[in-house]
Amino acid sequence: MVYDVIIIGAGIAGLYASLQLPKDKKVLILCKDQPWECNTFYAQGGIALAKDQEDVPLHVSDTLGAGVGLCDVKAVETLSQKSLGVLADLLRRGVPFDRDLEGNLLYTQEGAHSIPRIVHAGGDGTGRVVHSHLMGSIHHTLWKNATVTNLLLDDTRCHGVSVTTKRGNYNLYANEVIIATGGVGALFEYHTNAHTISSDLHGMIIEHGLKLRDMEMLQFHPTVFVKSSHARKILLSEALRGEGAKVVDGSGRRFLVDYDARGELAPRDVISRAIFDYKKRTQSEVYLDLTSFRESFFRERFPNIYRNLTSYGFRIPEDKIPISPAFHYCMGGIETDGFARVLGMENLYAVGECARTGVHGANRLASNSLLEGLVFSQIAAEHIMGKETHFKPREFRLTEENLEREYDNELKGVLRSLMWNKVGIARERSGLNEALGGVEVMLRTGVGRMLRLRLLTAQEIIKGALARQESLGAHYMIG
Numbered sequence: 513m514v515y516d517v518i519i520i521g522a523g524i525a526g527l528y529a530s531l532q533l534p535k536d537k538k539v540l541i542l543c544k545d546q547p548w549e550c551n552t553f554y555a556q557g558g559i560a561l562a563k564d565q566e567d568v569p570l571h572v573s574d575t576l577g578a579g580v581g582l583c584d585v586k587a588v589e590t591l592s593q594k595s596l597g598v599l600a601d602l603l604r605r606g607v608p609f610d611r612d613l614e615g616n617l618l619y620t621q622e623g624a625h626s627i628p629r630i631v632h633a634g635g636d637g638t639g640r641v642v643h644s645h646l647m648g649s650i651h652h653t654l655w656k657n658a659t660v661t662n663l664l665l666d667d668t669r670c671h672g673v674s675v676t677t678k679r680g681n682y683n684l685y686a687n688e689v690i691i692a693t694g695g696v697g698a699l700f701e702y703h704t705n706a707h708t709i710s711s712d713l714h715g716m717i718i719e720h721g722l723k724l725r726d727m728e729m730l731q732f733h734p735t736v737f738v739k740s741s742h743a744r745k746i747l748l749s750e751a752l753r754g755e756g757a758k759v760v761d762g763s764g765r766r767f768l769v770d771y772d773a774r775g776e777l778a779p780r781d782v783i784s785r786a787i788f789d790y791k792k793r794t795q796s797e798v799y800l801d802l803t804s805f806r807e808s809f810f811r812e813r814f815p816n817i818y819r820n821l822t823s824y825g826f827r828i829p830e831d832k833i834p835i836s837p838a839f840h841y842c843m844g845g846i847e848t849d850g851f852a853r854v855l856g857m858e859n860l861y862a863v864g865e866c867a868r869t870g871v872h873g874a875n876r877l878a879s880n881s882l883l884e885g886l887v888f889s890q891i892a893a894e895h896i897m898g899k900e901t902h903f904k905p906r907e908f909r910l911t912e913e914n915l916e917r918e919y920d921n922e923l924k925g926v927l928r929s930l931m932w933n934k935v936g937i938a939r940e941r942s943g944l945n946e947a948l949g950g951v952e953v954m955l956r957t958g959v960g961r962m963l964r965l966r967l968l969t970a971q972e973i974i975k976g977a978l979a980r981q982e983s984l985g986a987h988y989m990i991g
Contacts, residue, residue, distance in 0.1 A: 579873020874985025
């Protein structure tokens with residue numbers, strides 16, 4: 513079981529990387545569950561990109577502004593410049609983006625963007641449409657229900673991965689390995705992520721002495737319907753506010769303008785903190801007011817949100833929807849270089865949300881996430897194809913550690929509550945220290961391997977939050 517390239521993850525970054533690798537390469541894509549159980553599939557808003565060459569400087573400026581000084585300028589310039597080619601490639605591949613009656617691409621505007629520059633598909637189903645299209649185009653082998661349990665590393669090389677499947681446990685070897693496993697959603701009680709997004713690979717990076725960076729920079733989406741029984745809460749796309757939805761209190765007052773003159777189009781961290789603060793101060797509900805929409809338009813433009821909300825008995829657009837922020841996206845991640853390689857490794861890459869490329873800084877600009885996955889997976893694949901590999905993997909023993917122990921599920925619930933209440937939208941040093949103590953106690957209780965990986969990631973997030981004493985972007989300290 514030796515491959516040219518192993519790709520861990522079947523979201524937009526993993527699939528697009530595979531499409532950049534020719535058919536004569538032996539490539540294996542590993543997927544923890546079914547391929548659609550990924551954050552890409554649930555992404556609503558769209559793909560942000562420069563509309564043309566003249567828009568590149570403005571897109572760069574908007575991205576840097578949202579990232580409040582923590583972005584890597586060169587990485588942001590790469591992101592925007594390459595967005596033009598990525599869009600052309602997706603159109604060439606036949607991705608059916610929404611268009612007007614004359615056939616022109618439709619663009620929408622979201623928070624902190626200066627102009628409408630976000631392309632979308634299927635109304636509010638961009639992730640689903642793009643993911644399904646890429647899935648239908650792959651020409652390499654994909655294993656479903658395959659959980660990576662370890663990286664096979666020596667000092668500077670990744671020799672492959674350990675994986676557990678329904679058929680057994682294996683060591684799989686490869687010349688090159690790409691990590692594309694997404695973020696850390698399962699660490700939080702309220703989140704918008706697929707259930708597979710559990711920070712396993714982040715924990716393995718820590719185990720092997722490699723670097724995570726900016727892990728305290730966690731984005732909470734401001735408009736989420738959290739009153740559902742499912743772990744993944746119902747995201748209410750930023751595009752709703754971009755096209756006229758208002759955030760109001762019980763009396764219909766648009767209180768966001770008290771916090772920021774941009775109101776509903778302020779950056780996500782600003783709006784999330786405003787809602788959090790307003791609810792705490794007034795002890796009242798906050799709502800999304802959709803009355804600026806006609807029902808027929810809403811049903812066509814946001815079909816998935818319409819279906820989800822009406823299934824809970826809401827009348828659209830008459831009823832105001834109670835909202836709360838929820839964890840959405842991790843701006844930090846596995847530290848990479850300009851070729852998407854994991855720092856310190858010759859042949860290990862990280863792309864998409866799991867990576868810290870430097871494009872998001874302290875607060876991701878809306879809809880730059882899918883774009884980042886596309887651009888940097890392309891960069892990784894091009895780097896792989898541009899080098900000569902003469903490498904013979906060495907064999908490793910199979911991992912024998914128990915993956916799960918008896919009380920792990922209960923402890924996962926404790927961890928989610930701890931992270932939501934102590935490491936959330938507004939943080940206090942005392943709360944962070946409590947959370948760190950709780951995580952360290954759980955690490956000493958003999959948990960299974962997969963929970964231990966989550967705990968290591970949570971520990972890194974908390975340590976990063978404690979080390980950054982001043983508020984910046986999504987990291988907001990109140991004491």
